[in-house]
Every structure is written in structure tokens, then in C-alpha cells.
Amino acid sequence: MPHTTDTPSPPRPAGARRRRVTVHRAWVTALVAGLTIVAAAAFAAVPGLLMEPLHDEYGWSRGSIGLAASVNMLLYGLVAPFAAALTDRFGLRRVAVAALAVVVAGAGLTTLMTASWQLTLYWGFLVGAGTGSLSMTFAATVAHHWFTRRRGLVVGALTGASAFGQLVFLPALAWIVDQQGWRPAVVTLALTATVTALLVALVLRDHPADLGLRPYGATEDVPRPAPERGAATRALRVLYASARDRRFWVVAATFAVCGASTNGLLWTHFVPAARDQGMAVTTAAALVSAVGVFSLAGTVLSGWLTDRVDPRLLLALYYGGRGLLLVSLPALLGPEAGVAIVAFVVVFGLLDVATVPPTILLCRRVFGADGAVVFGWVGAAHQAGAGAMAVFGGLVRDLTGGYGAVWLVAAALCALAAPLALRIARPEEGDRAQKGDRPEEGDRAA
Template sequence: MHPAGWAAAVTFLALVGAAGFRAVPGVLMDPLHQEFGWSVSTISAAVAVNMALYGLTSPFAAALMERFGIRKVVTAALLVVSAGSGLTVFMTASWQLILCWGVLVGLGTGSMALALVATVTGRWFVKRRGLVSGVLTAGGAAGQLVFLPLIAWVATTYGWRPAALGVAFAALAVAPFVVWLLRDSPADVGALPYGGTEADVVVPVRVGAGRIAIRGLVEAARARPFWYLAAGMMICGATTMGLIQPHFIPAAHDHGMPVTMAASLLAVVGLCDIAGTIASGWLTDRIDPRLLVFASHQIGAALMALAAGVVRDQLHSYDAAWYAGGALCVLAGGLSLLVTRGRARISVPGH
């Protein structure tokens, strides 16, 4: 097998492991509320911090991968995710939840989000780059599909602490595979990118990678289509990761549905997500590395995650949040129609 296949396989495994803890908020929200008496708004604040950092970290994680290498950044990110999820079992105050669940896990998973997919596919693949990008992006959905029912069962049977520890060990178990099998570029193993030639070799930007990320933000902010895309992605994040992912299971539980059944239904969403991301990757000629649009997705997710918690506390129902999410989706569809295709593509140095 071409070395690029191993790089893609390990990257997929890392993304699945990182997604495991991202599937936890909806399952553990009710147990945390019952044990500590924290309001849904308080727990949602930790989810909001997590999702905001998950998105805002991504563009700068790409710069870190350029500067220090993919393997070092991914290994460190997995260790941070493992530490954040493992330390939650010792928490006694809500600020500790925000620190562990919000800050640590948000930074760790954000370092292995779209930035990792774009960097690995950009360096290792020329042929079938779009398909591989779709498969790797599906890693997050695969993590939801695998972990959600399992975490729900463990939390229901043994309590939320064993569930959190299980995710911590899962993320930790992936780290040795990353150290052993993942390399920064094909040149490290004496190979060329899959389907490419020497002219396709991407040389990492070791100096000034952070400035490139900031310059990309400034340049993108000057373009009106970027703000249309960013607003649409923010709404997408608000209605999916901000509303559905953390609040669907508690809402279903409010209506008498068992947690394990609700988690299984949410896992079906992950199954459809896998099909959609792989199909979209197959239809893509090459990667469009607009990482900052992804950050907008997560800012929307953060805002809606917090807002839905406040709605639940104040109105004792999620109904208003669901209606607002539907209205925002209609708005996002309208914004997408305002985006026009330019003659030139935006490129990121080094990709």
C-alpha cells in the first residue's frame, strides 16, 4: 500500500478518537445536572466554550502543523483531549467543567479538525484528493456513530464518570499509532504524493506560518462573499452542532425517551453525515482550504449551544429553540444564494 494510505488511515483514526468526547455533552448533560445541580445554561456554557475554541483553533492549528509538523501537533492534541476528558471525573465546581470540557477538549479537538484534513490531503494526495478529504471529514461523524450509543449505555449502566474515562482512554490509545505511523510528508519515507510528481510536493512553511494564517483572515474579511459564507456556516453550526448535538438527547429525555434510544437516533444522523461528507468529497475536484469559514460554523454552534440551554431553563422546553433553528436554516439558504463564483480561487501558501 502507498504510504499515503497509512497516513490517511491514522488520520481517520485520530479524528474518530477526537470526535468521541465531542459526542459526550448530550449524554452527560442530565447526569451532571442531577448530581451537581448545575443549570442547563451552566453546562451549555462549557459546551459553547468547547465549540468556539474548536472552530477558532483550526486556522492556527494549520500554522502549528506547518511549523512543528503534523505528528507532533496531533499527538499533543490527543493528549490534551485525554487529559481534559479524564480530569472531569474529579471536578466539583462548574468552572472546572468549563476548563476541562470547554477549554482543554475544545483546544485539543480543534487542533484535529478541518486543519488536519486539509494538511494531510494537501501533502499526501494529488489523485483522489477530494474523495480522501470527504472520507477523513467523515471521521467526526463516524466517531459520533461509534461512541454515542456506547457512551449512553455506559453512562446509564455505570454512571457518567466511567463514560468520561472511557473516552479519555480511547483518545490516549490512538496516540501511539500517530507516533508510529503518521509522518509529516511523503518525503519523510522517500515517497511522492499519491498520484503526483516531484512538482506536486508541498514544502512545509517553517517560518512565518502564523503570519500567513492571520494574513489569510485579513484578506478574507475584505471580501463580501466570505461574510455570506461565514454567516451561512454560522447558522449551520448553530442548528447542528450547537442545537442538535448537545440538546437533542436531553430534549428527548424530557419527553420520556430513554437516553440510549435517543443516542441511537442521534447516531443515525452521524451515519447520514458519513454518507454526505464522503459523497461531497467524491464530487470535489480538489480541496478548498477556507479554514476560516469552518471557524464561523463553530461560533454559530457555540452561540446556539448556550442559547438553547438558556431557553430550556427559562421556558422548561426546547420548542422555541427548535423553531428558531428552523428559521435560521431558511435564512442560511437565502444567504448561500448571494454568494457568486469568482474567477480565481483563494489559495493558501504551502497547500
Template sequence: MSSQPTTSRNRLHYAWVVAGVTFLILLASAGVRSTPGVLIVPVEREFGWSRATISLAISVNLMLYGFIGPFAAALMGGLGLRRTVVISLSVVATGVMLTTLMTAPWQLVLLWGVVVGGGTGMTALVLGATVVNRWFAHRRGLVLGVLTASSATGQLVFLPLLAWIVQEEGWRSAVYLVAGVAILIIPLAAFLLRDWPSDVGLRPFGAEGEEERAPVVTNPLAEALGALRVGFRSRDFWLLAGSFFVCGASTNGLVGTHLIPACVDQGIPEVRAAGLLAAMGLFDLLGTTVSGWLSDRWDNRKLLCCYYALRGLSLIYLPFALGGASWGLTAFAIFYGLDWIATVPPTVRLTADAFGKARAGVMFGWVMAAHQLGAAAASFGAGSVRAWMGDYEKAFLTSGALCLITAAMVLQIGRTARRPTTSDSKDVEPEAALPHALPQGEPA
């Protein structure tokens, strides 16, 4: 029997199986991460804890979700995708279940903030970026768009159901549901995930030559910190991380966490508000998938500029929609939803072009950490604004203005062909001359 990797035009490439399992993993993770939005009001009512106190726990969750990412990406290089995912889902399910027993604010911060935040961080978007760069030579943008959209799909599937369960059965029943979903996904990951195409005798989907493999990671901590040192010396890294900081502040931390409470403040029922977020998830599923397709073909900087500008205008409009006619919130859900996480495929593509596909997962992990740092800041900041001023108007307007500034900033990514000059440069591939590489995209 030949030892060469086999290809078959008559069989489904196993890359699509891995992508499908990854979609379900990210879907379950999204269900867990969407839960705090429907828990804020009932937990506030039951325990009497302030909105700012509850927002602190969510902020810790969001921050750890991001900062675990680069270490998880490095861990995937040594421990493997499958083992990393199984450990992550087990930690998440345990932390979520124990939340039902909490009686003090510090327990909420420890369980939902530290345990659940750290666990979901191991199955964050860095998992999607790692899978795409390992298993696909073509259609990377499209596949990453679909995987990114799993976050929106999770929101679409879980939020209305969770809101209904909270209303009818109490918040603990909703928590049991998301923990159960995480437990159900564990066997799928254990039996179907594979680390590399060569593990099943294949090349990456669409590849013509030999499979490109990253060096085996013996020390994930050193690998992640080494990549960060190189990133600190790169202008593009700061632009990518800064733009994604604003992305997190204007999505997960603000709208994902506080839109339902903001609607309740205006007399809009929780179930209807959750339906609004679910509708955003439906439109985001479309928007992010199309964004992935476009990122294979158009200049990714210009795509990001359009996305941030439209998001900024939507957020500036939101306070007026909350206080106006019902169609205003519907219009917001459509335009904001199309844009929610459409920024991810172009950002991953720019990161891979700047630092090389072999290290794209770890470098994007640090960019994602900035995203979640922004989300954490916005989650706590918006909760504090609500506690001090009685509404969210200033939080929405400030976030919108930051998005407009970021729309101009992202156009500067890749404007220099300067390569990193550091002893750590062996840890990553040299920066590409992005202005020449990006507009054409990869062949589909």
C-alpha cells in the first residue's frame, strides 16, 4: 500500500467532518456564553445583587474567555485538538452546574467568571481558526465565516428557549439545559475530531503539495508568550488587537450582555427582548457567512472599514430605537445583526497573512484576547453606567463613536512591508507585504 496521502473525488473530504464537529462545539459554547444575558434580571431579583456586581462576574468571564485563547491554541499544538476540546467542555459543564448552588457574589465570580470563562476560552474562535488553517488550503474564508456564524446560530437556538425557561421554570432550569448540551457534545469531539489531515491519510482540502505542519509545542506557555513578544514589536498586531478590542466592546460586552436588561428598562418583556437578540443571530448567520466568502476575494481592510462604520451608526441609533416605535428595534436588529461578528473572517485572514498560517492560531488568540478585554470593559462599564445614570444611553453612544474611529484605523493595517526584527522571529513566520497579498484573496 502506498504511504502517500490519499485523495478521492468520490468521497467527502474528512475536513468537512472536522468542520461540522467544530461548528457544533462552537455552537454549544455560544449557548453557554449567551446565557448571562437572560440571567442578569432574575439573579438580581432573587439575590438582591446590584447590576454592577453581576456585570463584574460577566466581565471576568469575557476577559478569561479571551486571554485563555492563545494558551489554548498553543496547547492544541502539543496536547491536540481533541483532548483540549474534551477538557474544555468538561470544565464548562462542571462550572455551569455548580452555579445553581451559589449563595454569594464571590461564588458567581468564581464559577461563572473564572471556571466557565476559562473553559469556554479553550473552545473559542481560536479553535475555528486553528481548524481552518490546518484542514483547508482553499475555501478558508468561507469555512471560517460559517464557523464564526456558529456563535450567532447558538444565540438563535438558545436565547428564546432560555428566556422562556427562565420565565416559566426559573433560571436554574435554564442553567441545567446549557450544561446538558455541553455534556452531549463531549462524545462527538472525542470520537470524530482529528488533529491533522495526515492523521487520516489526507492532505488539507484543496492542497496540492505536502501538508504544512507547525512544530510540535513542548511548552504552550513559552509558545504563547513568545508569540506575544513578537506581536508587541509589530505595528499590525497593535492595529489588529486595537480594532478587535473595540469589536468586543461593541458586541459581546455591550449588546450581548446588556440589550435584554436595557429592553426590560423600557418595559419590553424579556422573552421579546431575547427574540430580538435571536433575530440578530439569524441575520448575523447570513452576514458572517457572506463576510467569509468576501474575505477570500476582496481587500480585507476595506471590508473591516465598512463593518465598523455600519456598526457604529447602528449603535448611535439604538437609544432612539429603544425609546421609539417598535419598528425601530427591528431595523436595528437587521442592520446590527448583519454586522455583529462579520469582522472575524477578515481579521483572521489579516492575522494569518501578517504572521504566517502555521502560527495564525496563537497570534489570533492574542488578538482575540484584546477582543474579550474590550468586551469585559464594556460589560462592567455599561453596568456601572446603568447603576449611576439609570439608563444605557451614554454607553451605547460611546461605543458607536469608538466604532467610527476604528473604521478609519483598520485601513492602516498592512501599510508597511517592514518585517519583525527580533530574536523571537523564529517563533513566527515573517510578516507578508499585505497591500500586495490581500486584495486578490485565495481561490475559492
């Protein structure tokens, strides 16, 4: 045989060399945080599905069931600023696992209740406190710790995950309630929260410095902040300081209207209102779920816009559009899901959670390093508005037999919130310097 020698292969051209694709751990953290928010948000879809089954089984008034939903929403908001402070003290992972454990306990006890006050205690207090710890302040903290660039986009995606959670679970829960009863639906949510708690414990980390990393987009190392002791004291101290600033009350008032016109109204009363008009429960739940689809898209888009457009202008447009939609809703509801109601769902979904990214950015710009805790208190106003509307809607339905007046009241509130948003004063540079916060790269066009 002729002698042969192996010759080395010619080197690859520089442009043809394989490049190792790496994903920054910040995106993994954001994904796990998003799944956590999805699991917590699924519980927000339940009161609208349970109202009629609980009324039929126990004979409880819709007002008393609405009270439990109202307490849930109020606790969801009131817990948020304390949860933000607790996160600064104990870290994202510990707070998330503890919150999910409380949610599981509340949901499990709900399946054993025999009196309406127990619904208020288990679903209102326990589930409300647990899910409130995994609310928009949780999203804001993840974005602030793990991202320097793309913060607006990340906040938009994570807050959109809340609507996505309802999108994923609502049709399935509606089918379970319709076919198997309300208890199996609640057990399904409790099991989901349990699995999510295990995932958080295994994967979620509090800060990039824990892994020797920099936040996404950072050009230098960022040390992990020292634990903040006295979480409750700090939350109250921040409230006392921010409450003396007129801008806090303007932001809180507009966000209260946001809660009243979404969580308190559409997410709680749309399904029973549609049922009153002869629409099947599963169809109405599918429409609310579709709102969640477009909420996700609208919130991500809003996060992108918030990095580029005056957030006050965005809020004015969002509230004005939402008010126009609610005025038209009584004429659109009927036994069938026609083109008009589908169009309503699409546009309302785009505006549903779109208010969150500009509101978070305004809190950060105006109140600096305390922005996450301030947003927690602003979120409490959001949930106070939601809770008030949940009770108001149930009472109006009990007294008048319909929801027509409720839609119009919510539309009028949105009409007031639109010009109010434009009155949020711009923060002076001196405010930022005094509060220890500078404009971040992620707050500008990226």
C-alpha cells in the first residue's frame, strides 16, 4: 500500500468559527421570576369563576363573596411594600418560597370552609398576602437587581406575566369548575404553587454578586446591597416620607383607578356579567383569558415605549382609551361572542396592564433608591381601588340585578385619571441626587 500521511484540515475562516452562545444568568432569573408571577397571578382569576358556584352551593350573597375578593385584593396591595422591604432584608428566594407556602395553605383551607367568613380569612387574607408578596414590586426588584439595561422591557415582560398567568389557567379552571366543581380547580392551583416553590428554591438567586456576575448591561461590578434591617419600619418610613410629596398622591390616585377598572371590575365581574346576558361561562372565561393574551403583548410593548416616551403621556393615553372601551361594553355584551366583543377584548387587553411599566419608572425617577418600596405603596392604592370596585360591583348586582351602572362608573374614573396623569411633575435632578439615584441606561432608549 502506498504510504499516506494525515494532513491537517485547513483552518476555518475567522468568520466561520463557531461562537459559543451564552445566556446571561439575568435572563434565567427573569424567566423563573416570571413563572412565579404566573403561578401567583392564576389565583386572581378565581373569584370571578367562584362567585356563582359559591352562591348556588351556600346561598351566600354576591356582596359577601365580593367582600372576600375585596380583602384579597386589598391585602395583595398592602403586603407589597412590606414584601419589598423584606426582600431587601432576606432576599428574593426566601420571600418567594415563604409567600408560595402561605398561598398553598390558604388555597387548601378554602376547600374545607363552611362559612363565608372563612372564605374571607383563607382566600382574602392568606392567599391575598401570599400573592401580594409576588406582585409588581417583586418584578421591579428582580429588574433592579439583575438588569442595568433593558429594565423597562423586563418590567413590562414580568408584569405581563401576571396577565399571562390568568391566560394560561383561566380556560382550564373554567372547564374544571363547570365539569368537576370549584374545589378541584382550587386544588389544581395549590399544586401548581407547590411545584413553583420547589423551582424557586432550586434556581432563583437574589443578586448577580451571589454568583460572581454583573447585572445585565453593567460595565463594572455591582456589590450586593447590605441587608436592610427593620423591614416594616423602613416600609412605614418610606410611606411617611413619600406621602409628603404631592406627586406620590397623584401617582397613587391614577393607579387606584387602574385597579378599579381591571382587577376589581373586569377580572372579578366580567364572567358573571356575561352569564347574566346568556353567555356560557366557558365562553366568557375564554374572553377574559384572551384579554390576558393581549395584556402580555401590551405590557411588553408598553415597557419598550416607557424606555423612549414620556411615561406621563403614556398613562394619559392608556386611561383615556380604557374609559372609552368601558363606556361601550354594556352595548357589546350578549349571549354570543361576536366581532364587537372580540375587538373590545383585543384593545382592552393591550391597555390592561400597560400602565405598570410607566408607573414603576415614575416611582423610580421621582423617589430614587426607595422607588421599589414607594411603588409597593402605590400598588396598595391600586388594590384598594380594585377591592372597592369588587364590592361595589357585587352590591350593584344584588340591588339592581345588573352591572350597567358599574361599567359607567369605572369609565368616569378613567376619564378623570387621564388628565391627572399629565399633572405628575417631572423630577428635578436635585431630587435624584439627594435620593442617591441616577438615570439608568435602561431608563433611556436602548
